[in-house]
Amino acid sequence: MSDTPGFGFDTLQIHAGARPDSATGARQTPIYQTTAYVFRDADHAAALFNLQEVGFIYSRLTNPTVAVLQERMATLEGGAGAVCCSSGHAAQIMALFPLMAPGLNIVASTRLYGGTITQFSQTIKRFGWSCTFVDFDDLDAVRAAIDENTRAVFCESIANPGGYITDLDAIAKIADDAQIPLIVDNTSASPYLCRPIEHGATLVVHSLTKYLTGNGTVTGGVVVDSGKFDWSATDKFPSLSAPEPAYHGLKFHETFGPLAFTFHGIAIGLRDLGMTLNPQAAHYTLMGTETLSLRMQKHVENARTVAAWLENHPAVEAVTYAGLPSSPYHDRIARICPNGAGALFTVALKDGYEACMKLVDSLEIFSHVANLGDARSLVIHSASTTHRQLTEAQQIAAGAAPNVVRISIGIEDPNDLIADLDQALAKASA
Numbered sequence: 001m002s003d004t005p006g007f008g009f010d011t012l013q014i015h016a017g018a019r020p021d022s023a024t025g026a027r028q029t030p031i032y033q034t035t036a037y038v039f040r041d042a043d044h045a046a047a048l049f050n051l052q053e054v055g056f057i058y059s060r061l062t063n064p065t066v067a068v069l070q071e072r073m074a075t076l077e078g079g080a081g082a083v084c085c086s087s088g089h090a091a092q093i094m095a096l097f098p099l100m101a102p103g104l105n106i107v108a109s110t111r112l113y114g115g116t117i118t119q120f121s122q123t124i125k126r127f128g129w130s131c132t133f134v135d136f137d138d139l140d141a142v143r144a145a146i147d148e149n150t151r152a153v154f155c156e157s158i159a160n161p162g163g164y165i166t167d168l169d170a171i172a173k174i175a176d177d178a179q180i181p182l183i184v185d186n187t188s189a190s191p192y193l194c195r196p197i198e199h200g201a202t203l204v205v206h207s208l209t210k211y212l213t214g215n216g217t218v219t220g221g222v223v224v225d226s227g228k229f230d231w232s233a234t235d236k237f238p239s240l241s242a243p244e245p246a247y248h249g250l251k252f253h254e255t256f257g258p259l260a261f262t263f264h265g266i267a268i269g270l271r272d273l274g275m276t277l278n279p280q281a282a283h284y285t286l287m288g289t290e291t292l293s294l295r296m297q298k299h300v301e302n303a304r305t306v307a308a309w310l311e312n313h314p315a316v317e318a319v320t321y322a323g324l325p326s327s328p329y330h331d332r333i334a335r336i337c338p339n340g341a342g343a344l345f346t347v348a349l350k351d352g353y354e355a356c357m358k359l360v361d362s363l364e365i366f367s368h369v370a371n372l373g374d375a376r377s378l379v380i381h382s383a384s385t386t387h388r389q390l391t392e393a394q395q396i397a398a399g400a401a402p403n404v405v406r407i408s409i410g411i412e413d414p415n416d417l418i419a420d421l422d423q424a425l426a427k428a429s430a
């Protein structure tokens with residue numbers, strides 16, 4: 001079962017991309033723990049290396065277990081193709097790599113995962129790329145930040161750490177007018193809650209590390225391509241539209257059409273950057289995707305319950321969860337993430353930084369870790385950890401002010417989570 005329009009999400013999350021193993025009949029997708037694949041003959045090998053025939057050569061580029069996950073992710077996101085990578089951060093570099101060159105820039109939201117802000121504000125400079133950060137609720141500011149050297153607009157659907165919901169349709173329109181792709185990091189939502197391509201995104205990136213695997217066992221990423229962007233409409237994207245010297249002048253867009261970005265990601269990106277997902281990690285992630293909708297429903301239900309309880313607690317100054325009617329982002333749920341606002345939000349404490357430190361030290365069910373999207377409930381004080389590299393102004397803009405803790409609600413019994421928060425808040429404000 002592969003491209004299967006008409007099937008529901010619950011069916012696709014189990015079956016898309018997978019078929020019984022042709023050699024053994026194995027029903028579950030085997031872990032193809034192999035580096036290389038025997039060529040039928042010398043002509044077959046040459047055709048594979050020339051991209052004239054699609055097949056398996058070497059697991060840095062393609063692997064049958066990883067290929068199933070790629071097809072499943074493309075299907076769940078409604079894309080044309082996908083490339084798995086070694087981490088969510090690798091996926092971000094892999095998404096930008098074909099678009100960028102020294103001197104070019106991207107425009108990104110101020111509300112991003114802390115590591116992404118560091119990657120975009122510091123590390124990409126080494127490639128000669130730069131990033132302009134703007135408030136994506138200010139559409140004029142987004143428009144004004146785009147110049148002739150901008151090659152992508154980047155945001156998160158449900159943005160870390162506050163669970164803010166981005167108006168993807170409005171941002172996609174701005175990117176479209178500028179003839180550049182919108183890249184959406186859909187990690188905090190997962191394709192069950194939000195499908196950015198339906199709102200005009202060109203590329204969707206994920207950290208598979210989070211909800212898609214769902215149990216904190218894997219580090220992985222994926223880039224899904226909508227297949228809808230016309231890379232040849234301008235001369236802005238020569239890697240995809242112009243002759244590629246490494247493949248005898250092949251033009252990716254002309255040759256592969258809607259799969260141009262995906263083929264480029266494998267044939268150039270994985271070949272030369274080597275940010276490959278290993279088959280064992282792909283297997284764990286495939287297991288995770290099978291229960292994605294069930295887990296996300298429970299995550300959302302628990303988050304609603306716990307956030308509503310926290311909002312009424314006397315030690316709490318504010319809760320950012322978009323699922324609360326008090327949130328300025330509440331109105332966007334029905335349009336952008338109709339199955340719920342996720343399970344990630346921040347809590348600001350009246351007693352400030354010290355109370356936050358005491359809270360994370362006093363919680364017993366919640367684990368104090370730098371992760372989110374686990375079956376377990378997790379907590380972190382962003383300002384002293386994930387957002388530590390940022391200035392206080394950047395922390396506040398990113399929703400990670402010093403008096404704020406980020407909470408990722410798991411799928412435990414919500415009464416137990418509330419009891420744990422209750423005893424820890426009592427200690428924090430003592």
Ligand SMILES: *Cc1c(COP(=O)(O)O)cnc(C)c1O
Pocket residue numbers: 087088089090113115116156160185187188206207208209210219220221372
């Ligand atoms: C975790 C995360 C990343 C980075 O993913 P890794 O797998 O840790 O590299 C990027 N974006 C968001 C929203 C994340 O939560």
